[in-house]
Amino acid sequence: MSANLAAFLYLVSGVLFIQALRGLSSPETARRGNVYGMAGMAIAILTTLFSIRIEFGSLVMILGGLALGGTVGAVIARRIAMTAMPQLVAAFHSLVGLAAVFVAAAALYAPEAFGINNADGSLHMQSLIELSLGVFIGAVTFSGSVIAFAKLNGNMSGKPIMLPMRHVINLALVGGAVVLVFMLIGTHGVGASAQSLFWILTLVALVFGVLLIIPIGGADMPVVVSMLNSYSGWAAAALGFTLENTALLITGALVGSSGAILSYIMCKGMNRSFISVIMGGFGETAAAAEDDGIERTVKRGAAEDAAFIMKNAGKVIIVPGYGMAVAQAQHALKEMANLLKEEGVEVKYAIHPVAGRMPGHMNVLLAEADVPYDDVFELEDINSEFGSADVAFVIGANDVTNPAAEDDPSSPIYGMPVLKVWEAGTVMFIKRSLGAGYAGIENPLFFRDNTMMLLMDAKKMVEEINKAL
Amino acid sequence: MLAIASAVTVDPFVFRLAIFTLACFVGYFVVWSVTPALHTPLMAVTNAISSVIIVGALIAASAHAFMGSDAEVKAAFGMTRLFGFVAITLASVNIFGGFLVTQRMLAMYKKKG
Numbered sequence: 001m002s003a004n005l006a007a008f009l010y011l012v013s014g015v016l017f018i019q020a021l022r023g024l025s026s027p028e029t030a031r032r033g034n035v036y037g038m039a040g041m042a043i044a045i046l047t048t049l050f051s052i053r054i055e056f057g058s059l060v061m062i063l064g065g066l067a068l069g070g071t072v073g074a075v076i077a078r079r080i081a082m083t084a085m086p087q088l089v090a091a092f093h094s095l096v097g098l099a100a101v102f103v104a105a106a107a108l109y110a111p112e113a114f115g116i117n118n119a120d121g122s123l124h125m126q127s128l129i130e131l132s133l134g135v136f137i138g139a140v141t142f143s144g145s146v147i148a149f150a151k152l153n154g155n156m157s158g159k160p161i162m163l164p165m166r167h168v169i170n171l172a173l174v175g176g177a178v179v180l181v182f183m184l185i186g187t188h189g190v191g192a193s194a195q196s197l198f199w200i201l202t203l204v205a206l207v208f209g210v211l212l213i214i215p216i217g218g219a220d221m222p223v224v225v226s227m228l229n230s231y232s233g234w235a236a237a238a239l240g241f242t243l244e245n246t247a248l249l250i251t252g253a254l255v256g257s258s259g260a261i262l263s264y265i266m267c268k269g270m271n272r273s274f275i276s277v278i279m280g281g282f283g284e285t286a287a288a289a290e291d292d293g294i295e296r297t298v299k300r301g302a303a304e305d306a307a308f309i310m311k312n313a314g315k316v317i318i319v320p321g322y323g324m325a326v327a328q329a330q331h332a333l334k335e336m337a338n339l340l341k342e343e344g345v346e347v348k349y350a351i352h353p354v355a356g357r358m359p360g361h362m363n364v365l366l367a368e369a370d371v372p373y374d375d376v377f378e379l380e381d382i383n384s385e386f387g388s389a390d391v392a393f394v395i396g397a398n399d400v401t402n403p404a405a406e407d408d409p410s411s412p413i414y415g416m417p418v419l420k421v422w423e424a425g426t427v428m429f430i431k432r433s434l435g436a437g438y439a440g441i442e443n444p445l446f447f448r449d450n451t452m453m454l455l456m457d458a459k460k461m462v463e464e465i466n467k468a469l
Numbered sequence: 470m471l472a473i474a475s476a477v478t479v480d481p482f483v484f485r486l487a488i489f490t491l492a493c494f495v496g497y498f499v500v501w502s503v504t505p506a507l508h509t510p511l512m513a514v515t516n517a518i519s520s521v522i523i524v525g526a527l528i529a530a531s532a533h534a535f536m537g538s539d540a541e542v543k544a545a546f547g548m549t550r551l552f553g554f555v556a557i558t559l560a561s562v563n564i565f566g567g568f569l570v571t572q573r574m575l576a577m578y579k580k581k582g
Binding site: 010013014017018020021022024025026027030031033034037038040041044045047048049052053054055057058059061062064065066067068069070071072073074076077078080082085088089092093095096098099100102103105106107109110112113114126225226229232233235236237239240241243244245246247248249250251252253254255256257258259261262265351353358359360361363364367368370372373374375376378 | 488492505508521530534569573
């Protein structure tokens with residue numbers, strides 16, 4: 001295949017990837033978009049295979065790698081529980097990062113294969129910088145995603161880990177990385193010294209990635225996942241420059257901006273700056289500030305009471321949160337909504353942008369439980385409706401309904417957009433205990449007269465309500 | 470002749486930078502138009518497509534040194550093929566896993582009725 005034809009086909013595959021994202025503007029077009037994405041990937045792979053000379057041994061490796069990875073991927077995709085999506089996405093990010101590291105290593109070890117070497121076998125300064133960027137971002141994505149995975153999967157506590165002097169350490173690591181890149185340029189990419197510098201740089205980036213994620217607490221995970229998504233894109237783009245490949249460049253730019261926009265949306269949903277999320281530690285210092293010694297009473301309710309009130313309501317708005325995902329309560333919840341609808345009650349769902357552990361987490365779980373997506377509303381579309389609702393049914397959410405965000409300037413979440421559940425006739429909270437939310441802030445709603453606390457595992461409670469209905 | 474050519478032609482890097490910059494803008498507008506309900510599938514599919522990095526891995530896995538190269542170069546190419554194989558495997562997990570899990574998720578989004 002001629003180089004020009006190959007370049008043209010890579011462009012086609014880049015355009016198909018744009019179409020894949022374009023399709024996601026609505027659920028109807030999304031499925032076709034995904035097919036475009038697959039077609040784009042097939043074109044990119046086939047174009048590469050037809051433009052290089054492959055010896056038999058290499059062909060075995062290529063097909064073996066595709067078959068091995070493809071099987072593992074397909075099995076995971078089929079088996080994974082929808083509640084485990086955040087950790088799956090984190091795991092996938094780590095693989096992109098690691099693949100980027102190995103591709104960068106390959107470009108350094110055998111630049112001739114990629115056609116990026118000078119006549120004497122050395123590398124341009126420009127290629128070395130692009131390659132260093134690629135490996136640095138790739139390694140940060142890898143180790144950062146591994147930590148994010150461990151936190152999301154519960155292998156590691158979600159609590160922020162604050163090392164002393166961590167800002168100094170991080171600055172030193174970045175400074176060290178810059179020095180290493182200069183030294184790498186000094187070697188012109190030739191010989192064992194270039195290779196060892198490359199791996200030291202990788203190591204520095206790996207440590208940096210770990211230190212970047214450990215101080216970030218559980219509630220900030222939606223930002224972390226989006227941010228790592230963005231990094232995986234920038235790593236791909238940097239290597240797109242090195243390998244002079246249009247498909248890689250376009251994809252890297254798309255994924256990079258996609259992750260950046262999602263990070264922005266998540267930060268806005270929490271009213272926090274990106275910098276303060278990265279600096280980490282949210283949810284540790286804020287705790288225990290609220291304990292003013294006043295004994296306050298809460299009204300506890302039973303499933304029968306909740307069922308009775310909702311059955312006689314005209315309109316119920318359900319507010320799901322991370323607790324629903326943990327308890328796997330989405331199917332029971334959908335059944336409850338069906339039972340209520342049979343009684344003539346209007347049922348809607350309200351989703352806060354940062355509910356759950358990743359962007360859109362709640363929407364996927366509700367979709368899994370067969371909740372039609374036109375019953376599910378975003379914060380800005382439904383917030384005015386709580387006033388006309390008889391019941392706000394909050395299941396496994398807390399901070400995103402805290403009125404302190406609106407009326408208590410001393411609250412750490414002051415200014416965060418929240419769902420105004422307190423405007424509904426009755427607010428029901430399903431929680432396992434009266435503990436504070438992930439941000440470590442007490443919710444004054446728990447103590448109000450029109451609040452009913454349903455203290456039990458979310459799934460069990462909803463099932464009991466269903467029985468009572 | 471060569472000197473003249475390099476004086477009048479633009480460095481191809483500039484073209485790549487142009488593609489990259491414009492693609493960032495395309496990404497910006499396309500992603501803002503994605504409905505928030507589909508943000509999780511968006512992440513899964515961006516995961517899958519960023520694994521197009523496999524093109525680099527394929528080239529690496531098929532790298533072969535010229536005849537008569539010295540042992541050091543041959544060893545480096547051997548390592549390169551190994552890196553390529555590892556990267557192909559990792560990227561394939563993502564490509565197949567990412568597209569299939571996206572497909573599975575999107576199949577669940579249904580309209581009322």
